[in-house]
């Protein structure tokens with residue numbers, strides 16, 4: 001196929017009306033379609049043949065870069081060998097292999113892996129595990145769940161209940177009962193333009209003691225937080241904050257859940273946020289980078305204590321009445337195994353850590369540009385927060401997003417914050433292109 005024929009075929013768009021798109025302004029999109037039809041490594045290609053540098057790794061997921069040949073090969077081979085195997089009461093080797101590989105890189109003590117198909121399902125699964133765990137131990141009155149303001153835990157009813165993003169909650173009724181929220185830790189007055197973890201704010205974890213005092217520890221099952229909050233605005237944990245949350249949970253017999261759907265798989269400059277921060281939760285939700293975004297898959301990593309608590313009762317009985325038709329799907333499991341091999345084989349977690357300073361230098365060079373009120377970074381996560389246009393929240397960031405897209409770079413916005421989460425294979429020159437494109441967009445406003 002010549003380049004011209006390829007371009008013509010790609011430009012031939014289907015009718016756009018029938019597809020109801022998620023988290024998208026459908027009417028705007030259908031009038032101004034931005035269509036990706038191919039991707040490779042650091043780049044996506046649009047339907048009309050434009051090349052875009054992907055500074056978001058899809059949606060924080062394609063950590064090994066797009067269409068990594070080893071992962072593609074593994075998915076193809078699996079599709080030819082075993083398309084599907086009954087997920088309940090039967091197994092297939094690949095998913096056990098993946099559980100072994102995963103627990104091998106997980107923080108010490110997280111020895112068991114349960115598989116689902118998305119981050120949202122992982123969150124619901126972890127919350128259910130926490131409730132059932134206490135009930136099995138004779139503490140069935142521990143039913144309360146504590147999330148955090150600005151937290152994002154997907155879009156299931158459990159996830160939006162413990163989540164703290166108002167537009168994701170307000171349309172959907174009462175949600176789960178018995179949920180409370182910690183305060184978020186975002187504070188520009190104290191922490192603007194910090195590099196790495198902010199110094200101020202560990203004391204905000206003490207608010208958990210107040211929530212516990214209000215409800216009594218005996219009613220609380222679990223606390224769920226993202227070590228680094230993504231969708232809620234890229235919010236970093238103040239130094240010492242997560243450790244303090246862990247200590248308070250331990251003191252009161254409350255399970256700690258880390259939602260590592262974004263932080264996991266190199267994003268935080270180590271295998272997991274927990275690894276980098278040196279704080280181990282009882283349950284950890286994962287998705288996205290688990291398969292480098294190639295096949296939908298999520299999971300929950302559980303401590304031996306949690307697993308052992310379930311492995312009681314009569315031999316042969318089902319211990320956890322939960323699971324999905326596609327839990328541990330063969331294609332996802334094959335993609336997961338190959339992805340972990342790529343991460344380890346190519347040293348991508350170390351690479352993310354090694355690029356952290358270069359990434360930070362580049363992002364922080366945007367300090368002083370018009371309307372930039374904060375720059376934050378950790379691992380290969382970055383954020384540039386903009387002053388909102390009065391009366392038009394999100395408009396400024398969206399206009400920068402569109403300008404960058406038109407100039408060949410995909411970034412992401414959350415509120416008026418520009419978010420960056422490039423594939424871990426990004427190099428110094430590409431970081432330069434991302435930041436120069438953002439700078440030009442800021443100056444063009």
Ligand code: PXG
Nearest residue numbers: 118119120152153154226230231259261262
């Ligand atoms: N937990 C966290 C911490 C997440 O970031 C989910 C759960 C839900 O995962 P699923 O696979 O059900 O979408 C997420 C998802 C963004 C963005 O723009 C972030 C997510 C999803 C879509 C967009 O920041 N995170």
